[in-house]
Amino acid sequence: MSAALLTSTLLSAALYPLSRLLACPPPPPLLLLTRTPSSRASLSSCAATPPAPTSKTPLDASRVAVRSAGVAGLGAFTVDAIAAGAFVCSYAGTLLTRREVWARYVGEPAEYLFGLTADLSIDAQSSHHYSRFFNHHENGTLHARVPHPPRAIHFYASRDICPGEELTFDYGMSYWLWRDKPSPHSDSRWSRLEGPMTAAKFQAMLARSEEESCRALRRYLSHCGGFERSGGRDRPLEASAHAELQAAAAECFARSLARADSSGALSEAFLAWVASADAELRLIRRWRGGMAPFPSARREAVALTIYLLWRCPKAHHVHLPLQADVCRRMVARLQRGDDPSDLSAVWAVLEKHAPTAHTRKLSAMLQSWIEETVP
Numbered sequence: 001m002s003a004a005l006l007t008s009t010l011l012s013a014a015l016y017p018l019s020r021l022l023a024c025p026p027p028p029p030l031l032l033l034t035r036t037p038s039s040r041a042s043l044s045s046c047a048a049t050p051p052a053p054t055s056k057t058p059l060d061a062s063r064v065a066v067r068s069a070g071v072a073g074l075g076a077f078t079v080d081a082i083a084a085g086a087f088v089c090s091y092a093g094t095l096l097t098r099r100e101v102w103a104r105y106v107g108e109p110a111e112y113l114f115g116l117t118a119d120l121s122i123d124a125q126s127s128h129h130y131s132r133f134f135n136h137h138e139n140g141t142l143h144a145r146v147p148h149p150p151r152a153i154h155f156y157a158s159r160d161i162c163p164g165e166e167l168t169f170d171y172g173m174s175y176w177l178w179r180d181k182p183s184p185h186s187d188s189r190w191s192r193l194e195g196p197m198t199a200a201k202f203q204a205m206l207a208r209s210e211e212e213s214c215r216a217l218r219r220y221l222s223h224c225g226g227f228e229r230s231g232g233r234d235r236p237l238e239a240s241a242h243a244e245l246q247a248a249a250a251e252c253f254a255r256s257l258a259r260a261d262s263s264g265a266l267s268e269a270f271l272a273w274v275a276s277a278d279a280e281l282r283l284i285r286r287w288r289g290g291m292a293p294f295p296s297a298r299r300e301a302v303a304l305t306i307y308l309l310w311r312c313p314k315a316h317h318v319h320l321p322l323q324a325d326v327c328r329r330m331v332a333r334l335q336r337g338d339d340p341s342d343l344s345a346v347w348a349v350l351e352k353h354a355p356t357a358h359t360r361k362l363s364a365m366l367q368s369w370i371e372e373t374v375p
Helices: 006-015 100-106 200-208 212-225 241-262 265-290 296-313 324-336 339-348 358-373
Strands: 064-070 074-078 087-090 093-099 113-115 120-123 142-145 154-157 228-230 231-236
Touching: 093 100, 093 154, 093 339, 200 212, 200 241, 200 358, 212 241, 212 265, 241 265, 265 296, 296 324, 296 339, 296 358, 324 339, 339 358
Parallel strands: none
Antiparallel strands: 064 074, 087 154, 093 120, 113 120, 142 154, 228 231
16 A cells, blocks of 8 residues: 555545444453553653753652642642752552452452552551652643653652642543543543544644644543553653554554454454555645644645645646745645635646646535544
């Protein structure tokens, strides 16, 4: 199959079964880490990369107040200001293997179990350290890091923290799979994950800007309980590049497709599409990451169509090459105004360069990806 994203074959045959909103249940935990329902999710933060660590001295217990945090129960609150990147503490608990976890927790929840790798966790159930009381927040004041070899969990300030603020971190979405979902105040991601993952949502994830796409893929993998493997060992999702996240998420979704279609045809078609579309999806992510906002999804889709016709003329049956300066002028026109005649003028130009039916289908699909809600 061609490396192009949307040849006429992909537009008609290959994408047809994938364009259905496939109601597939979430797949089983991905690859290496099979979490128990009570495991605290490991490092699947979806926030921006935190500041580099600036210190190694832990925050003294006398400078942290453990008190009521409302509906979350007890929480840990800093007495003093903490600078972004400052080392706060290590997660205090017992290092356990998976076998030891199973032996310790039989038919009862393990609320303070923090996964390090597929086989190692730290259990703070019996700890009296203030780190045991760090509550969950999607955009927590703390960020967790696992050193190599993974035998500890270190917490750093993800931003400047004011006196009296609560110390929180992102538990990861898979922590909540078997629990009551967190409140919208502490986590907005579940509202974006309502309903099953579909082919349309997955395609839209890959067509965001690089940064947005990585965040969405991490959320999806965290929802599936996924860990990524690199160099023969586990590593947290936050450390993975887009290519690794995409490969892991595609495998995860393909498994759910295989359960919906026992013949395997859908999962094979999907993986073939991801492979064939990869080069042009990279172009889309780069373009969207560098563009200012457009007045509407429709205008952005038409502008992106122009870009793809220019960059990938053979894939889109361009019979008269577009010049870069012409493309820039058309994109600028779409970006700056809201005059309906802008679209008509642009389509009149594009009709001279490529088949109208193909470009209209391409633009419509790009618009559906732009408008699609992703994790």
